[in-house]
Amino acid sequence: xxxxxxxxxxxxxxxxxxxxxxxxxxxxxxxxxxxxxxxxxxxxxxxxxxxxxxxxxxxxxxxxxxxxxxxxxxxxxxxxxxxxxxxxxxxxxxxxxxxxxxxxxxxxxxxx
Amino acid sequence: xxxxxxxxxxxxxxxxxxxxxxxxxxxxxxxxxxxxxxxxxxxxxxxxxxxxxxxxxxxxxxxxxxxxxxxxxxxxxxxxxxxxxxxxxxxxxxxxxxxxxxxxxxxxxxxxxxx
Numbered sequence: 047x048x049x050x051x052x053x054x055x056x057x058x059x060x061x062x063x064x065x066x067x068x069x070x071x072x073x074x075x076x077x078x079x080x081x082x083x084x085x086x087x088x089x090x091x092x093x094x095x096x097x098x099x100x101x102x103x104x105x106x107x108x109x110x111x112x113x114x115x116x117x118x119x120x121x122x123x124x125x126x127x128x129x130x131x132x133x134x135x136x137x138x139x140x141x142x143x144x145x146x147x148x149x150x151x152x153x154x155x156x157x158x
Numbered sequence: 159x160x161x162x163x164x165x166x167x168x169x170x171x172x173x174x175x176x177x178x179x180x181x182x183x184x185x186x187x188x189x190x191x192x193x194x195x196x197x198x199x200x201x202x203x204x205x206x207x208x209x210x211x212x213x214x215x216x217x218x219x220x221x222x223x224x225x226x227x228x229x230x231x232x233x234x235x236x237x238x239x240x241x242x243x244x245x246x247x248x249x250x251x252x253x254x255x256x257x258x259x260x261x262x263x264x265x266x267x268x269x270x271x272x273x
Contacts, residue, residue: 050201077259088265089202089245096259104260136201146192147261149201 048073052137052150059127060158067122067153069137075148077140078120082106082133083152089136095120127157162246167268170240176233178267180246183227189250191222193231195242196266202245205231236271243268 050071059065071078079094081104091104095114109131111123120139124131134154138147163181170176182191190209194202206213206220208229213220219232233240245266 079259079261081263083199086265089263091261091263094259094261102259105262134199138201146204146207147194147202149203151201152199154199 048148050137050139050148050150052135052153054153055151056154058156058158061128062126065124065127065155067124067135067137067155069120069122069139069150070118071120071139071148072118073139073141073148074117075139075141076117077142078114079104079138079147080110080112080120080122081136081138082131083136084133092122092135127155129157131155132157161262162248162264164244164246164264164267166265167270169270169272170233170236172238172271172273173235176231176236176240176269176271178231178233178244178246178269179228180231181228182246182248185226185248186250189248191220191226191229192247192249193218193220194245194247194263195240196245197239197242205244236269238271238273241269241271 053068076097080092081089083089090106092110093112095101101112134152136152137150140147190207192207193205196202206218208220222229243266245263
């Protein structure tokens with residue numbers, strides 16, 4: 047089944063403890079992207095990648111890192127999480143600019 | 159990528175057509191209009207997209223004005239399960255110059271379908 051898989055679905059952590067949220071797609075998509083969703087602010091793009099080893103900043107990249115070492119995986123790294131990164135995170139992928147985005151089921155992160 | 163403007167909320171009676179507008183007055187010639195919806199806190203779901211012609215699929219119809227500065231998503235017979243947040247975005251097709259990969263979703267329109 048074609049899908050975008052995020053792990054974990056829920057994560058509670060403490061300030062400053064490095065964490066990684068994984069994202070994997072099985073559709074051979076070139077494009078992958080991360081979003082965060084906060085009440086009243088809609089979906090905001092964090093980082094995106096147009097292909098392996100090609101990444102770029104979205105609208106809210108501060109405090110996040112990504113890597114794209116292989117086509118199927120696009121992990122989101124929080125080196126030193128802070129409470130303002132408490133949010134619902136979504137990963138998405140697509141073939142290119144003309145094809146629809148496929149979204150994962152989300153990761154709800156709480157930083158205390 | 160161009161920005162879109164949508165009303166924050168709309169109501170629709172069950173069984174009636176829901177018409178959701180979107181303004182994208184700064185759209186470029188190579189940008190497609192996409193519609194997604196998000197039910198509760200699930201991942202957004204693709205509905206439909208188009209460039210300049212009207213489009214229809216099993217879920218909805220998309221009407222794009224001739225000048226392409228606005229569009230309307232039509233759910234022909236809304237059901238309670240169509241209650242969701244609907245997002246209109248524009249996106250450059252292809253990977254040529256001008257496609258930065260940046261996408262702006264905005265806050266969308268919350269559609270409430272009422273019995």
